[in-house]
Amino acid sequence: MEAAKPYRELTKEKQPSYLDVVIKNFEKPFLFVGLILMIVIINYQTFFRYSISAVLNMIGTPEFEQLFGTWVDIEGLRVSIKGAVGWGIWTEELARYIFIWISYLAVSISIISRGGIRVDVIHNRLSKRYQDIVWLVIDSCTLILVFLFSFMGLDYVKMQLVMPQTTPALQIGYYIPYLILPIGFGLMAIRTLQSLWRQSRGMNVLDICTGLLIPAILFAPVMLSDEWNASLLLFGYFILFLLMGVPIAFSLGLSGLMTVLGAGTLPVDYLAQIAFSSIDSFPIMAIPFFIAAGVFMGAGGLSKRLLALGDELVGALPGGMALASIMTCIFFASISGSGPATVAAIGSITIPAMIARGYDKYFSATVVACAGAIGVIIPPSNPFVVYGVSAQVSIGKLFIAGIIPGLIMGVALMVVAYLISKKNGWYGEVRERSLKTFMSAAWQAKWALMVPVIVLGGIYGGIMTPTEAAAVAALYGLFVGICIHKELTFKNFWSSAQDAAGISSIIILLMAMATIFGNIMTIEQIPESIAELILSMTSNKFVILIMINIFLLWIGIFMEALAAIVILTPILLPLVMAVGVDPVHFGVMMVMNLAIGFITPPVGVNLFVASGIANVSIGGLAKSIWMYLLVMIAVLLLITYIPEISLFLL
Structure with missing residues (x-):
């Protein structure tokens, strides 16, 4: 009989090799370095431009001329300072290209971890065997899409090498930033192959063949004929892929690809260029910055200080901890711009605390899940950024x-x-609350309370754009977490940067694929046709807004908010503008509708986060939201039909 091996040797055998670790985490160092570089570069741009502007304004004052006019050539000094403006001209372009690179590199991580946003209602009801087959179909379809984008991107790079062009600011060849298309999508193809291999290892041959045959059947119609109706292909394939559980971003890209192949709406080679140019946008860069700011501040200890302040304000009332949780979500909403991030940051502290104080666990989770929806309404808000870019409306x-x-x-x-x-007799904590304790809590939370002042004050003071304000907030969150509260360790910093890059990459890919989808809709004049159809039925503004509210609430049940915005804005905006609705007001109305979707199953992401923290079932949690849901819908109707509420501060 063979002697048993020592425990140390057994443990050593189970440990992954250095090569395995490198392969598994290949993208992560690039994401970390890229995100930090973006934050630093845009902060440099912001402070440099502000400094130049301040110095020029100071030189232009009569007082400066009186004091220094005899010793200094003021006009020459002004010309020299204006010449220094060129020192910062490269920053925006470099930051945009880094943003595109890390966005597409991060998508490969979401593929291997299956972290994409998807509609899995039907998929979850299937047996384990059929779920495995569907996963093979999803991975196979994804592989086809990303491989084609990688191949088309390589062709575009070759074209740039044959007919070279240089970028305006950096003066480098365009092929350098465009290399992310073959590299990024090629890496996605490798990760998809890994996912396919991992999925197929435990399956029988028949199921594997079935899973690989179905994608061929799906592609067969558009490969055999290019005379299909574009609208039928676009929406038919999109709905089919959604129901299968394909991540929404890839569903958009695949349905667009099918339409191009089967109806010839666009040249196929044009799709890769759209994947780059659609996200080569300075305003879109606000999304990863706001996400990073929220993640850094949550990990850096700002959440619990905000909670202490909320407890001082309302903690003595019945339901004091619940009220403090809602108030803290309102505070944190002005930092994170994300509903699920707000629930995760605040709920991880308040839900266990409420349960420990005797609150019902379903009530505790429901309160935070519903309050987390405010995270996308109070600025800054990632859905507002996405809507602003999609609708060409001022994000500020x-x-x-x-x-x-x-x-x-x-x-x-x-x-x-x-x-x-x-x-239910759930009363607040009995303890001393006074002006002194309130001032102490406010002082402890002062660094967190400064964030909305910096962000909104910078935007509306004309000092910063929303993207620059987001980058400043991210750097501020880093500084406070590392240097002041000292709770953001390098390990937390590393994981927080990965989380921020990963979450934002899913949104960015969604926007890129939605641009392809939207271009096809525009060419086929689908939005105009839908608007004309509805207006032929009724031109009553009240009825149309009711119809849109019902439609958006229904969409929110099945689709994530950002995906719904990028898909539906081009369709609905022409309709509401035709009946005289302000596009800014419609943006608020749309985001509030979809924010309610955060708490409506089966795709209510806030419910998933809160249920995980409270360790309760989604079904039981869904039954406890109805009172809150009705109140949120009542507020939505109030905002919808009294536009002056949202437009009052403009």
Whole structure:
């Protein structure tokens, strides 16, 4: 009999090799370095431009001329300083290209971890065997898409080498930034192959063949004929891929590819160029910055200080901890711009605390899940950024339009939580609360409270663009977490940067693929046709807004908010503008509708996060949201039909 091996040797055998670790984490160092470089570069741009502007304004004052005019050539000094403006001209372009690179590199991680946004209602109801077959279909279709994009991207790079062009600011060949298409999508293809191999290892041969044959059947119609109806292909394949559980971004890309192949709407080679140019946008860069700011500040200890302040304000009332949780979500909403991030940051602290104090665990989770929806209404807000880019509307105006509706939503939720808590005898913590304790809590939370002042003050003071304000907020969150609170360790810093890059990459890929989808809709004049159809039925503004509200609430049940915005904005905006709705007001209305979708199963992401923290079932949690849901819909209708509420501060 063979002697048993020592435990140390057994452990050593189970440890992955250095090569395995490198392969598994290949993208992560690039994401970390890229995100930090972006933050530093845009902060340099912001402070450099602001400094130059301040110095020029100072030189232009009569007082400066009186004091220094005899010793200094003021006009020559002014010319020299204006010449220095060129020192910062490269920053925006370099940051954009880094942003595109890390966005597409990060997508490969979401592929191997299956972290994409998808509609899995039908998929989850299948047996394990059929789920495995569907995963093979999903991975096979994804592989076809990313391989074609990699191949088309390589052709575009070759074309740039044959007919070289240089970028305006950096003066480098365009082939360098465009290399991300063959590299990024090629890496996605490798990760998809890994996922296919991992999925197929435990399956029988018949199921594997079935899973690989179905994609061929799906592609057969468009490969055999190019005379199909474009609208039928676009929406038919999109719905089919959604129902199969293909991530929404890849569903958009695949349906666009099918339409191009089967109807000849666009040249196929043009798709790769859209994948690059659609996200080569400075405003879109605000998304990873706002996500990074929220993640850094949550990991850096700002959440618990905000909670302490909220507890000082409302903690003595019935349901004090629940009210403090909602108030803290309102505070944190002005930092994160994300609903699930708000639930995760605040709920991880408040839900266990409420349960420990005797609150019902379903009530505790529901309160935070609903309050987390405010995270996308109060600025900064990632959905507002996406809507602003899609609708070509001022992001700054959208931010300020969301303030009052978000506060009204928060107050409404607090009223419901107060009444339920009073009925059930859940009273606040009995302890001393005074001006002194409030001032102490406010002082501890001062660094967190400065974030909305910096972001909104910088935007509306004309000092920074929304993207620059987001980068400043991210750097500020890093500084506070590392240097002041000292709770953001390198390990937390590393994982937080990975989380921020990963979350934002899913959104960015979604926007890129939605641009392809939207271009085809525009060419086929689908939005105009839908608007004409509805207006032929009724031109009553009240009826049309009711129809849109019902439609968006229904969409929010099945689709993630950002995906719905990029897909539906080109369709619905022409319709509402035709009946005289302000596009800024419609943006608030649309985001509030889809924010409610965060708490409506089966795709209510806030419910998933809160249920995981509270360790309760989604079904039980869904049954406890109805009172809050009705109140949130009532607030939505109030905002919809009284546009002055959202437009008051503009």
